[in-house]
Amino acid sequence: MTERQLRxxxxxxxxxxxxxxxxxRDLWNDAxxxxxxxxxxxxxxxxxxxxxRPSECARAIxxxxxxxxxxLRRLEKRGLVEKAxxxxxxxxxxxxxxxxxGRTAYRRALGPHxxxxxxxxxxxxxxxxxxxxADALETLLRHGSHLAAAPAxxxxxxx
Amino acid sequence: MTERQLRxxxxxxxxxxxxxxxxxRDLWNDAxxxxxxxxxxxxxxxxxxxxxRPSECARAIxxxxxxxxxxLRRLEKRGLVEKAxxxxxxxxxxxxxxxxxGRTAYRRALGPHxxxxxxxxxxxxxxxxxxxxADALETLLRHGSHLAAAPAxxxxxxx
DNA sequence: AGACTCTAGCTGACGCGTCAGCAATCCAGC
DNA sequence: GCTGGATTGCTGACGCGTCAGCTAGAGTCT
Numbered sequence: 271m272t273e274r275q276l277r278x279x280x281x282x283x284x285x286x287x288x289x290x291x292x293x294x295r296d297l298w299n300d301a302x303x304x305x306x307x308x309x310x311x312x313x314x315x316x317x318x319x320x321x322x323r324p325s326e327c328a329r330a331i332x333x334x335x336x337x338x339x340x341x342l343r344r345l346e347k348r349g350l351v352e353k354a355x356x357x358x359x360x361x362x363x364x365x366x367x368x369x370x371x372g373r374t375a376y377r378r379a380l381g382p383h384x385x386x387x388x389x390x391x392x393x394x395x396x397x398x399x400x401x402x403x404a405d406a407l408e409t410l411l412r413h414g415s416h417l418a419a420a421p422a423x424x425x426x427x428x429x
Numbered sequence: 430m431t432e433r434q435l436r437x438x439x440x441x442x443x444x445x446x447x448x449x450x451x452x453x454r455d456l457w458n459d460a461x462x463x464x465x466x467x468x469x470x471x472x473x474x475x476x477x478x479x480x481x482r483p484s485e486c487a488r489a490i491x492x493x494x495x496x497x498x499x500x501l502r503r504l505e506k507r508g509l510v511e512k513a514x515x516x517x518x519x520x521x522x523x524x525x526x527x528x529x530x531g532r533t534a535y536r537r538a539l540g541p542h543x544x545x546x547x548x549x550x551x552x553x554x555x556x557x558x559x560x561x562x563a564d565a566l567e568t569l570l571r572h573g574s575h576l577a578a579a580p581a582x583x584x585x586x587x588x
Numbered sequence: 589a590g591a592c593t594c595t596a597g598c599t600g601a602c603g604c605g606t607c608a609g610c611a612a613t614c615c616a617g618c
Numbered sequence: 619g620c621t622g623g624a625t626t627g628c629t630g631a632c633g634c635g636t637c638a639g640c641t642a643g644a645g646t647c648t
Contacts, residue, residue, distance in 0.1 A: 271543060271546065271547045271551045272551075274559060274560075274563065275547075275550070275551040275554075275559055276543075276546075277563070278559050278562055278563040278566065279546050279550050279551065281563065281566040281567065281570065282445070282448075282550070282562070282566055283445075283449075284491065284570065285566050285569050285570050285573070286441070286442075286445040286449075288570070288573045288574075288577070289441075289569070289573065290442075290445075291605090291606085292573065292576075292577065294606095295606090304633070304634080305634095306633085306634065306635090307633095323596085324596075324597065324598095325595080325596055325597080332443065333635095334635080334636075334637095335596075335597065335598085336597090336598080336599085336635085336636075336637080336638095337634085337635055337636080338597095339597065339598055339599080340598095340599090340633095340634075340635075341633095341634085341635095343598090343599095344633070344634090360595095360596080360643075360644075361596095361642080361643050361644080362595070362596040362597070362642065362643050362644075363596070363597090363643095364596080364597070384430060384435075387430065387435075387438050388430045388434075389576070390572075390573060390576065391434070391438050391441070391569065392430045392431075392434040392438065393572070394568050394569050394571075394572035394573070395434075395565060395568060395569070399561075399564065399565045399568060400433060400434055400437050400565075401433075402558075402561035402562070402564070402565060403437055403441070403561070403562065403565040404433065404436070404437040404440065405558065405561070406554060406558045406559075406561060406562040406565075407437065407440040407441055407444050408440065409553050409554060409558060410444050410448070410550065410553050410554070411440065411443065411444050411447070412553075413549075413552070413553035414444070414447045414448065414451065414549060414553070415447075417451075417548070417549065418447070418451065450635090450636085453636095454636090463603070463604080464604095465603085465604065465605090466603095482626090483626080483627065483628095484625080484626060484627080492605095493605080493606075493607095494626075494627065494628085495605085495606075495607080495608095495627090495628080495629085496604085496605055496606080497627095498627065498628055498629080499603095499604075499605075499628095499629090500603095500604085500605095502628090502629095503603070503604090519613075519614075519625095519626080520612075520613055520614080520626095521612065521613045521614075521625070521626040521627070522613095522626075522627090523626085523627070
C-alpha cells in the first residue's frame with residue numbers, strides 16, 4: 271500500500287467511527303433507540319402487517335441470525351416487538367411482530383434520525399463529493415462481496 | 430436529504446461494517462489480536478521505550494480514557510502490557526509499558542494486517558477513486574470535528 | 589424406515605464501547 | 619491555609635456483535 275492509500279484507510283476508519291458514535295448518540299437522545307434497534311424496527315415497519323420471519327428479516331438487513339436473535343430478545347424485553355403464532359407449514363418457522371409501542375417508537379425516531387444523518391453526513395458534502403463517494407463505496411462493496419463469497423485463493427471446492 | 434444522499438449514507442454504513450468485520454477477522458486469524466488491541470500496541474510500539482501515560486495515549490489514538498482503561502485491563506490480563514512505576518512529579522500519573530510478548534505480538538501482526546487492509550480496501554480502488562475518497566473523508570472529518578466541538582446551534586458560551 | 593444433510597432458531601461466553609460516577613491529585617484565587 | 623474546580627485514572631452496568639454449539643424440523647437418498 272502506498273502512503274496515500276494507508277492514510278485514506280486510516281481516515282475511513284476514523285470518520286466512520288466518529289459518525290457511528292455521533293449519529294447513534296443523536297438517535298438515543300432523540301428517541302431512546304439504538305442504531306441496532308432502529309434497524310430492526312425499520313424493517314418490520316416496512317413489512318406488511320409489521321410481521322416477519324427472523325430468517326427473512328436477517329437476510330434483508332444483512333445480519334447473522336444470531337445477531338438478530340440477540341437483538342430480538344432485547345427488543346422484546348423493551349416491549350417493542352413480540353413473538354406471534356406462525357401459521358406456516360414449516361414447523362421451524364417463527365414469527366415476530368411489531369407492537370403498537372414499537373411502531374410508535376419507530377415513527378417518532380424516523381424524522382430526527384434522518385435529520386441527524388443529514389447534519390453529520392449530507393450537509394458536509396457537495397453533490398460531486400457524494401457522487402464520487404458513492405462510486406468508491408459501490409466498488410468497495412462489490413469487491414468485498416466478491417472476496418467474502420470466495421475467500422480461498424485456491425480453486426473452488428467442486429466445480 | 431435526497432434519495433442519492435440517503436443511498437450513499439446507507440452504503441457507507443454497510444461498507445464500513447463489512448470492512449471492519451473482515452479485517453478484524455483477518456487480524457484475529459493471523460495474529461490473535463483484536464483491532465482495539467492492535468491499535469494500543471501500535472501506539473506503544475511507536476513510543477520511545479515502549480511506555481506511555483494513559484492520558485497521552487488516549488489523546489493520541491482519539492479514545493475516551495475509560496475506553497482505554499478497559500482495553501489496558503484486557504491487555505494486561507493477556508500479558509501484552511504492564512504497569513510501570515512512574516517517576517513523574519504528578520501523583521496522578523501512571524505509566525504503562527509494552528511487555529516483550531506485547532512487542533513481539535505487534536511485530537508479528539503488522540505485516541499481515543497491512544496486507545489485509547490492502548486486500549479488502551486498497552486493491553479495490555483506482556488511484557482516482559482513492560483521491561476522491563480521501564477528499565470526501567477529509568471534508569467529513571473537518572465537518573464532524575467542527576460540529577462536535579460546538580454542538581449547540583446557539584452562540585458559544587462566552588466569546 | 590433409517591441415515592445424512594440442510595435450514596431455522598436459539599443460547600452462553602466473551603470482548604468491545606458508552607455512560608455515570610468515584611477517588612486522588614493538582615492548581616488558582618482568596 | 620483552604621476551598622472550588624479541573625485533571626487523571628479507574629470501575630460497574632449495560633447494550634452490542636462474534637463465535638461455537640445446540641435442538642428440532644425438513645428434504646433426500648437408499
